[in-house]
Amino acid sequence: MRIVSLLLFTVLLTYCRSTLTYTHPDVDKWDKVTLDFPGPETSEDAADNPFVNYRLDVTFREGDFQVTVPGFYAVATGSADSGADSGNLWQVRYRPEREGEWTYTATLVRGDSIYMNPDPEAGKVVERYEGAFLVGPAAAGERGKLIRDHPRYLRWAESGDYFIKTGVDSPENLLGYQDFDATYRHSNEFREGESSTEGLHTFSAHEGDARRGDPTWKDGLGKGILGGINYLHEAGVNSIYFLTLNINGDGKDVWPYTNHEERYRFDVSKLAQWERVFDHADSLGMMLHFVLNETENETLLDGGDTGPQRQLYFRELVARFGHHRAVTWNLGEENGPNDWSDSWQSTDQQRQVIDWFAVHDPYGNYVVLHTHPGEEAFSKIYEPLLGTERLGGLSLQLGDPYSANAVTQRWIQRSAEAGAPWIMTLDEVGPWHRGIDPDAAAPSNNQDSLRALTLWGNLMAGGAGVEWYFGARSPHNDLNLEDWRSRDRAYRWSAHARRFFEDHLPFWEMEPRNELTRSDTDWCFAKTGEVYLVYLPFGRPATLDLSETTGEYAVSWFNPREGGGLLDTGEWVDAADGLVELVPPGEGDWAALLRLRAGE
Structure with a gap:
């Protein structure tokens, strides 16, 4: 994977297609391109909030194709290493999906809460930028981006291969990691009988899995999490699940903001370090499963509406991370009505989220809904959304893991009959206190049953795969997991199933x-x-x-x-x-x- 950064100067760059002469492409198709745009000197805590009152939009064009991508305040070059919180740098990230001569025009504008104004002409223009680059053929082995053009499966745009997920759901607070800047637990209170943990993740068991060339930061930080991703890839895992906001949730240690009480300012160096990890997982072909909030905090922003707080949060995630090849936006862990919390997102509020991503994510990434388990919850939450074309699929939680075949088949059929087929994956297999047992739990290990009746149950019903959840009362559970090798056997037989389908079946037919x-x-x-x-x-x-x-x-x-x-x-x-x-x-x-x- 090549990652290309092109530095622009504050002067206005001019471009004339007829006078360009290229000796070789600047980038390959699907390469990550990062464009740097110098702007006003400011900071994360500036009175004139750069996240709220400035907006960078970049329009890319190739022939008759064009797309406008949101940019973001990046502080300064190398902020992941320096920890800088002030500077004059804005950036945009993009992966060109076509060969040819590309041009771009960018505008940095200022205005009160300008990020919410959909009018491209709104605000005062601070800077304009123009430029061009040449995109060559995709590199050998490049699969491209995951797209949705099949009722039951995602597909790699370049290779044409269909995607089956064999991933990990735990730890949900993956990003509650000690080597990320300004990361801490804002409360050590945990619900009685459920998952608990001490301190932040270190993933020290995987430091030995780190390799020369891994994208560490600050002179070698990040080896634990990067090594863990290396191990998971080797074991056959191709998707990782993580929360990006668990304020007042279970782990209470993950958010993109400068602190857990902030809603309008982002910790740029921390997010740059997240991006190092996401880049690494992307380079290994992994899906990045962004879970936008928890059931405990789904109304934390705007009371559940997609208002100013939630829109800013979403825009930053899309701008900084939406370019990756395999992205899932999940409305939230256990999203929607339940019988124990004080508030939840309504069907209308869920539709607001779905519609926001459909309109504002230029990459068209996959959007799913995860809910509480059981037929009562399914009926209450899924049924009102049947026929919603902008919802790509269901991220199923099953309290009874042995119902996978019947549940998968039923909701595939019901969504198809409603005119908007949903992709079905199992992203939390219960019961909540157990999940999938560690390898060492033999002879009472439940892995053989979950392989036979859950993983294969989903695949044989036309489902698109599984992410394994590590139960709240298990060793190396959903919050305190430090060693992914605790389920090594399960990853490998999951990968066996996926490769069998890929190698021997026209499963999409x-x-x-x-x-x-x-x-x-x-x-x-x-x-x-x-x-x-x-x-x-x-x-x-x-x-x-x-x-x-x-x-x-x-x-x-x-x-x-x-x-x-x-x-x-x-x-x-x-x-x-x-x-x-x-x-x-x-x-x-x-x-x-x-x-x-x-x-x-």
Whole structure:
């Protein structure tokens, strides 16, 4: 991954397409481009608030394509290393999605609360800037950005490959990390019986996983969290979940502001350090799952409305981090009505958030909703939003992890029938106090059950994957996790499932066909007449009805526990027989893959 910074001077730059001569591209397609714009000298705590009363917008053009991207106050070059809180630097970050000659025009304007004014002509112009750069072909192996052009899956724009998530949901307060500037816990009160922790994260168990060239800051800070991300990537994890605002929540140690009581000023060096971590995860192909608030604080900003506080918060997140290749904006952990808190965001307030991102995020990143578990909560929260096209999917929490197949299939069907299909991922698997057990919890470890009935249950229903939650009462739990190796086994068998789907199935063309197994305990996922996948969670022989098709099918087997290649037993079945029996080649859960003989 290349990251390119282009420095501009305060003079007005002029550009004439006909006189440009290039010997090589400035950047590759999808590279991160950071443009520096000198402006007025100011500071994070200036009386004339630079976050509120200044607005930088940058319009990029290539041919007939154009997009306007929000900029941000960056203080000074290298603020992640210096910790500077004053300076005259504004920046914009962008990833060009086309080859060719690009131009940009930028305007820095000043006005009271100008960030909220949608009129591009509003405010007093402080500086104007222009420039150009040439974008060459994508680098070898570049996948591009995740886009939504399928009802059930995201897809990498450059490679065309579809995305299945096998991620981690814990610790939710990932960014409550000791090496980030101005990071502290504002209260040490925790709810009785739930997750608690002492001090900030150090992730010292992963300092040995750090590598030369990792983007540390301040002479080597950040090795714990960067090393942890290296380890997760090696173990097969491709998505990380984290809160960006947990004031008054469970961890009480993550916010983008200069302190936990502030709502209109941002700690620029801390956010620059966050960006180092996000850049690193992005370079390893990981999804960045931004969870915008918690159930305890979803009405902290503007009483739940998308008013001046929330709009500023969202604009800063989009401007600083929205450019990454794989971004999920999650409305909030356990968002919406519940039976124990004093306030929550209403359906109308949820729609305000969804609509804000649809209008103001120029990258068109994926937006999801996470709620409390159970059918009562699903009905109360999901049903009013059925048919909402701007909501990309559901970030499901399941109190009963073994209901994954039925719940995934039901909400895929209901959203499709409402005219706006939702992508279904499982992003918190309960019960809340347990989640997925550590590897060391054997022999009562629940991992085999969660693999068979939750991960594979979701995938076999047309779901798009899982992030694993570490229960409130487990070692290395949702707040105090320091060593991700506590669930090493689970990451690896999750990655086995994902790679099997990627390597052997046209899964984006397949549909759940459980009725063909004649069983309540076996699942079928099929492209009718071509490919059938039958999953046997309990390892018992299964029956598959092939009477709707013709021809002979080769049968091979996949071991979900160990991964690896397919086991070819040389078995063939004839669709003319109607019901065919599938007998697994060993104990434990197995997946049977049936493919039509070539030429038929």
